Amino acid sequence: MAYTRLGWLLIGHPEHPRITGYRAALAEHTRDPIAVLSYQEILHAIPTLHDQLVSRLKKLDVDTIVIRIDSPGEHFGVEKQLTALGAQYPNARLSPTQAMALEPDPGCIRYMREWYRGFKTLLDQLQHAAEHAARYLGKPVRFFNAPEDIVLMFDKLRCQRALRDAGLTVPKHLPEVADHEALRAQMQQLRCYRVFIKPRHGSSASGVLSYQIKPDGSAEILTGALEWVSTKGKAVLYNSLHVHRYTGGHQINQIIDYILAEGAFVEHWIPKAQHQGKSFDIRVLTVQREVCHSLLRLSHSPLTNLHLGNQRLTIDEAHFAPQVIEALSQSAQSVAEHFPDSFTLGIDILLSSRRLKPYILEVNAFGDHLHNIRHRGLNPQQLQISKWYTATHANH
Amino acid sequence: MTIYYRIEQFNHSPLERFEPQNGIVNSGAAILLEVDYEAAEAGSDILELTQAFLKDPQVSEVQAIVIGEWNESFDSSIQPVIDLLIENASSLPALKALFVGEMTSEACEISWIQQADYSQLWSAFPKLEHFQVRGSDGLELGEVKHNQLKTLIIECGGLFGSILESVAQSELPELQTLELWLGDDNYGWEGTADDVKPLLHNPHFSKIKYLGLRNSMIADDVATILANAAFIEQLEVLDLSMGTLGDVGAQALLDSNYISGLKLLDLHYHYVSDELQAKLKALPIQVDLSDPQEEDDYGRFVSVSE
Numbered sequence: 001m002a003y004t005r006l007g008w009l010l011i012g013h014p015e016h017p018r019i020t021g022y023r024a025a026l027a028e029h030t031r032d033p034i035a036v037l038s039y040q041e042i043l044h045a046i047p048t049l050h051d052q053l054v055s056r057l058k059k060l061d062v063d064t065i066v067i068r069i070d071s072p073g074e075h076f077g078v079e080k081q082l083t084a085l086g087a088q089y090p091n092a093r094l095s096p097t098q099a100m101a102l103e104p105d106p107g108c109i110r111y112m113r114e115w116y117r118g119f120k121t122l123l124d125q126l127q128h129a130a131e132h133a134a135r136y137l138g139k140p141v142r143f144f145n146a147p148e149d150i151v152l153m154f155d156k157l158r159c160q161r162a163l164r165d166a167g168l169t170v171p172k173h174l175p176e177v178a179d180h181e182a183l184r185a186q187m188q189q190l191r192c193y194r195v196f197i198k199p200r201h202g203s204s205a206s207g208v209l210s211y212q213i214k215p216d217g218s219a220e221i222l223t224g225a226l227e228w229v230s231t232k233g234k235a236v237l238y239n240s241l242h243v244h245r246y247t248g249g250h251q252i253n254q255i256i257d258y259i260l261a262e263g264a265f266v267e268h269w270i271p272k273a274q275h276q277g278k279s280f281d282i283r284v285l286t287v288q289r290e291v292c293h294s295l296l297r298l299s300h301s302p303l304t305n306l307h308l309g310n311q312r313l314t315i316d317e318a319h320f321a322p323q324v325i326e327a328l329s330q331s332a333q334s335v336a337e338h339f340p341d342s343f344t345l346g347i348d349i350l351l352s353s354r355r356l357k358p359y360i361l362e363v364n365a366f367g368d369h370l371h372n373i374r375h376r377g378l379n380p381q382q383l384q385i386s387k388w389y390t391a392t393h394a395n396h
Numbered sequence: 397m398t399i400y401y402r403i404e405q406f407n408h409s410p411l412e413r414f415e416p417q418n419g420i421v422n423s424g425a426a427i428l429l430e431v432d433y434e435a436a437e438a439g440s441d442i443l444e445l446t447q448a449f450l451k452d453p454q455v456s457e458v459q460a461i462v463i464g465e466w467n468e469s470f471d472s473s474i475q476p477v478i479d480l481l482i483e484n485a486s487s488l489p490a491l492k493a494l495f496v497g498e499m500t501s502e503a504c505e506i507s508w509i510q511q512a513d514y515s516q517l518w519s520a521f522p523k524l525e526h527f528q529v530r531g532s533d534g535l536e537l538g539e540v541k542h543n544q545l546k547t548l549i550i551e552c553g554g555l556f557g558s559i560l561e562s563v564a565q566s567e568l569p570e571l572q573t574l575e576l577w578l579g580d581d582n583y584g585w586e587g588t589a590d591d592v593k594p595l596l597h598n599p600h601f602s603k604i605k606y607l608g609l610r611n612s613m614i615a616d617d618v619a620t621i622l623a624n625a626a627f628i629e630q631l632e633v634l635d636l637s638m639g640t641l642g643d644v645g646a647q648a649l650l651d652s653n654y655i656s657g658l659k660l661l662d663l664h665y666h667y668v669s670d671e672l673q674a675k676l677k678a679l680p681i682q683v684d685l686s687d688p689q690e691e692d693d694y695g696r697f698v699s700v701s702e
Contacts, residue, residue, distance in 0.1 A: 191468070214471065271433055271503045278400050353402065
């Protein structure tokens with residue numbers, strides 16, 4: 001059987017290290033052609049995306065096309081356009097015109113729901129366009145990670161429910177509530193006094209809150225990597241690189257209402273395991289269902305995200321007992337098996353305090369952007385590519 | 397800042413979680429009585445767990461008990477469990493070490509832990525050598541009279557006056573290690589450095605080798621008083637770590653006539669300037685100046701408060 005020539009189409013921001021890094025790793029591995037399609041081009045082409053994609057892919061003289069979608073984040077123009085795309089739907093809090101008129105406001109937490117609707121629309125369109133292109137060109141067009149999986153992963157609540165329904169261990173959720181008052185009443189009724197509030201469509205720690213109340217309501221503590229800014233009588237929440245604690249009722253009330261309005265869910269706060277005086281969770285990368293790069297994220301606060309200045313540690317440096325590693329791997333693998341159409345996943349897992357029992361916190365579609373970490377001598381990009389080629393040629 | 401540290405050992409022994417279905421496996425271990433998240437979800441209760449533990453055939457051999465998390469520790473006092481242990485003291489003739497409230501802020505903020513009144517504990521367990529608690533809300537020590545106790549440790553975000561008074565007036569002739577976290581006035585500390593003075597004049601403290609007055613929001617004042625107290629000549633370790641110690645306290649220690657006999661002056665987590673740090677490091681004794689802090693617009697913070 002002759003060598004299968006692959007044609008790569010990378011979707012993302014062409015200048016972003018995610019894309020340049022992947023491109024470089026591909027070029028090291030193969031002479032197969034690589035094309036890059038920017039989010040801006042896709043958004044521009046949405047009404048005629050089918051034709052656009054065909055014309056791009058036609059130029060590739062290959063046997064099989066692989067489309068790899070990367071993060072649309074860190075680009076205000078794209079964020080604005082995705083929000084405008086989502087603003088067409090009922091219940092949107094702004095019009096497409098208003099969305100297009102938004103000014104850059106770095107770190108501002110706003111219109112998460114509308115952004116998600118826009119991103120979902122784009123991914124759905126991309127899926128259809130790829131199916132069309134495959135028919136038109138008469139050759140396979142494969143996604144590295146299936147668009148519908150990415151859609152699911154960007155709805156954290158739906159994703160958690162799907163995993164729970166499949167029998168995987170995730171933290172319990174509280175029923176949906178509209179505002180802070182209702183949440184407090186519910187926590188008291190359910191005798192669940194420590195929770196995380198997580199935006200359904202947030203990425204990294206954006207808008208994530210840890211919240212605890214005393215049962216008699218005499219005290220409450222809220223922490224989050226965010227800052228409450230009041231200007232001209234309008235209060236806005238911003239992401240921050242510092243974790244802030246709030247103990248004043250009025251501010252807590254405003255912040256929680258704000259995040260719940262963005263679409264959020266509430267889950268049990270399970271005490272995390274500790275390593276050298278810090279609590280941690282673990283980012284586990286799976287590639288083709290194999291557990292690869294794993295990083296502990298250690299923190300002095302309830303939030304472990306690395307951009308908050310938290311410490312990282314490789315899994316080997318943590319010196320876990322073999323049975324702990326085994327349970328962790330099992331847990332990550334069971335997630336990967338739930339997403340057979342996604343080649344690589346970034347799974348966040350907590351180990352409970354002392355018992356070290358794994359709970360799946362989150363699945364990230366774009367969770368492979370980890371620096372200075374190797375598994376079997378390869379960084380995450382190199383490993384993905386190597387495994388993809390091995391799998392491709394094993395099929396012949 | 398908060399506690400994210402869990403002990404692996406207690407009383408020089410590994411921990412063993414007590415599970416009623418297994419019973420005590422190794423009576424030489426430090427027995428952990430704990431209802432953590434998973435156990436609470438499964439319907440376990442700390443009082444029932446303690447009752448089962450007390451019925452275990454090997455309970456009389458147990459030398460060390462650690463009470464970790466319990467159900468709703470921020471709402472339910474551990475008093476019933478302490479009372480039960482006291483009532484059943486005859487079942488625990490070998491008990492030498494007790495730690496109540498060994499949990500991190502992931503489980504319960506230190507200032508929210510609902511502690512207990514230990515007034516009756518001292519006479520119930522005459523062989524006790526090590527007593528340690530975390531959390532000061534609801535904590536009472538009463539009249540502390542004990543002929544065997546070697547170690548007394550109270551970790552909290554704010555030490556109430558009544559507790560400090562109990563310790564200052566205690567009769568603990570064998571005490572070698574005294575560690576108190578003074579804390580922050582938002583969480584219970586209500587005193588001044590003068591309130592520390594009676595500790596230095598307690599006639600029963602002649603064997604103390606380690607004195608820790610840690611996590612204090614008035615660390616400069618405390619350091620100044622200690623630096624000028626002949627009492628510290630008897631110490632091997634003076635521990636003023638985790639607080640707001642700055643140049644005032646550092647200078648007082650440098651000028652002290654009484655610190656030359658120390659094996660260790662522990663000042664880690666501090667706000668001392670580079671200049672005075674250099675002078676402290678030049679002292680002929682070991683000084684721990686790790687974990688320096690930066691003062692920000694809000695001032696200085698103790699290490700553990702909430």
